[in-house]
Amino acid sequence: MGKRLYSREHEWIDVDDGIGTVGISDYAQEQLGDVVFVELPESGHEVESGDELCVVESVKAASEVYAPVSGEVVEVNDALGDDPAEVNANPYGSGWFVWIRLANAGELDELMDEDAYREYLGELA
Amino acid sequence: MRALIATAGTGSVTPEDALLETPLGALHRELGARMVPFAGYAMPLQYRAGILAEHRHTRGSASLFDVSHMGQVRLSARPGASMESVARALERLVAADIVGLGPGRQRYTQFTNGTGGILDDLMVTSLGDHLWLVVNAACKHDDIERLKVLIGEECDIEVLEKRALVALQGPAAVAAFARLVPDSQGLSFMQAALWTLDGETLMVSRSGYTGEDGVEVSVSSGGVDALARRLLAADGVEAAGLGARDSLRLEAGLCLHGNDIDTTTTPVEAGLAWSIQKRRRLEGGFPGADVIVSQLRDGPPRRRVGLVPQGRAPVREGAAIRSSSGAPLGTVTSGVFGPTAERPVAMGYVAGEAAVTGTVVEVERRSSWIEAEIRSLPFVPHRYHRS
Structure with missing residues (x-):
């Protein structure tokens, strides 16, 4: 696995051999509260960086998750259909959303590493 | 990630620093509450346990809710006048029988x-020498102004600004309260009554907004922190926030003013x-009586x-409802994932002829339509204690 990178909208991506696993950060799941439903894209779906990727629903609210990079969705985490609470319990593990095959690895430079993201969260508080 | 739909009813534009606090603000923070703006107040959306756990705990045991943001008003008779004259005055503004409301009874x-539209919904309780009104936080200033202008000459109107209100709800609620x-x-x-506890006068009614048995307790602002801590110390009692309150009331089929009922x-x-x-x-004699009586x-x-969408995806307030052949039928007014129902549940309005239990309709969810079945309310049976 590579190094986890974060967007300003609290998505994370972990790139390995041109394919990035995407989820939302621990901060994001905490803000959302109990996740009860995740609407995932279909495999094969092409996204541009910043496009809507998924919709995450908590008991009371719906939130959009954006693609942190451009590329093709090559795999989705169907297990979230039965167990959406994994997004809360394991946001960096079994709570992942999709795999994206990166169209432009240069976009990763726009994202924050762990230290920068922690600093960014500090500014939000 | 960005919120598409904010928590229902919390769309206040009041800047954070201008929010009012209830007298339980310190307790909420101590309990790790996530505070959100609601009707001009900083209120607990949820505590550490989260909405799902707080909801389930309420149905299984007992939860304490701070509802001190709600408006409390006392109507009493002018010297030489009777309580019946007070009741008659209030009847000019509301549709219920207030004259026939006996002491210790709530409506x-x-x-x-x-x-015939609904400006606000409220509880009216007769406590013998006065009527105790509890109105919604978002409407309280308008309600009070209206009471003063329209019936202020016929009765004394006292806004109980120095009183807090807590709700203890769930199957274990009354036993926990009865320890005190x-x-x-x-x-x-x-039913309702007055009791004294630690020198504080409590106005207590056996009612609530969750579909469960329980009490609502009005106590002085100075006394509510001690009362809340004593109740939370009881076995089986936990704090619950506005998030659980909303999913509980929706499963119970109870209306939220501003969502499910309003002036239209x-x-x-x-x-x-x-x-x-x-x-x-x-007899009529209340605003809009001609429209209401003809309806x-x-x-x-x-x-x-009630609406039960197929599958796991919640439908939300504002979503359009259409027939299976595509004819517009109405709009969703509240929608959540029901933790006890274990599926999405919603309420909305549909044209009279379509309002038949079992009818399958379609509800808009983002850019698609999903099937939903019209159901009678409530989604979760009420468990009130009726004598």
Whole structure:
């Protein structure tokens, strides 16, 4: 696995051999509260960086998750259909959303590493 | 990630620093509450346990809710006047029978406007020498102004600004409260009484907004922190926030003013005709009585119904409802994932002829339509303590 990178909208991506696993950060799941439903894209779906990727629903609210990079969705985490609470319990593990095959690895430079993201969260508080 | 739909009813634009606090603000923070703006107040959306756990705990045991943001008003008789004159005055503004409300009894009713719309919904309790009104936080200033202008010459109107309100709800609620006030176990649903505890006068009603048994307790602002801590110290009692309160009331089929009822919906359309007693239907004498009485006679043009969408995806307020052949039928007014129902549940209005239990309709969810079945309310049976 590579190094986890974060967007300003609290998505994370972990790139390995041109394919990035995407989820939302621990901060994001905490803000959302109990996740009860995740609407995932279909495999094969092409996204541009910043496009809507998924919709995450908590008991009371719906939130959009954006693609942190451009590329093709090559795999989705169907297990979230039965167990959406994994997004809360394991946001960096079994709570992942999709795999994206990166169209432009240069976009990763726009994202924050762990230290920068922690600093960014500090500014939000 | 960005919120598409904010938490229902919290769309206040008040800047964070201008928010009011209830007298339980310190306790909320101590308990790790996530505070959100609601009707001008900083209120706990949830505590550490989260909405799902707080909801389930309420149905299984007992939860304490701070509802001190709600408006409390006391109506009493002018010197030499009777309480009946006070009740008659209030009846000019609401559709329920208040004259017939005996001491220690509580009734749910609505302030209506000239077209039969609902300005606010409220609880009216007779405590013998006065009526105790509890109104919604978002409407309280307008309600109080309206009371003062329209019936202020016929009764004394005291806004109970120095009183807090907490709700203890769930199957274990009354037993927990009875440890402090043993006689409270004698109340039945929609009965109320005054008790003294630690020198504080408590106004207690056996009612609530969750569909469960429980009490609502009015106490002084200075006394509420100690009372809340004593209740939370009881076995089986935990704090619950506005998030759980909303999912509980929706499963119980109870209306949220501003969502499910407002100035454009009548009590008949909203399925609240049960709250208009016979004498008021015959005599009228409340705002919009002509519209409401004719809807009672001929049926309303639309009705509030329960909706159960297929699958796991919640539908949300504002979503359009159409027939399976695509004809517009109405709009969703509240929607959540129901933790006890273990599926999404919603309420909305549909045209009168479509408001038939079992009818399959379609509800808009983002850019697609999903099937939903019209259901009778509540989604989770009420468990009130009726004598």
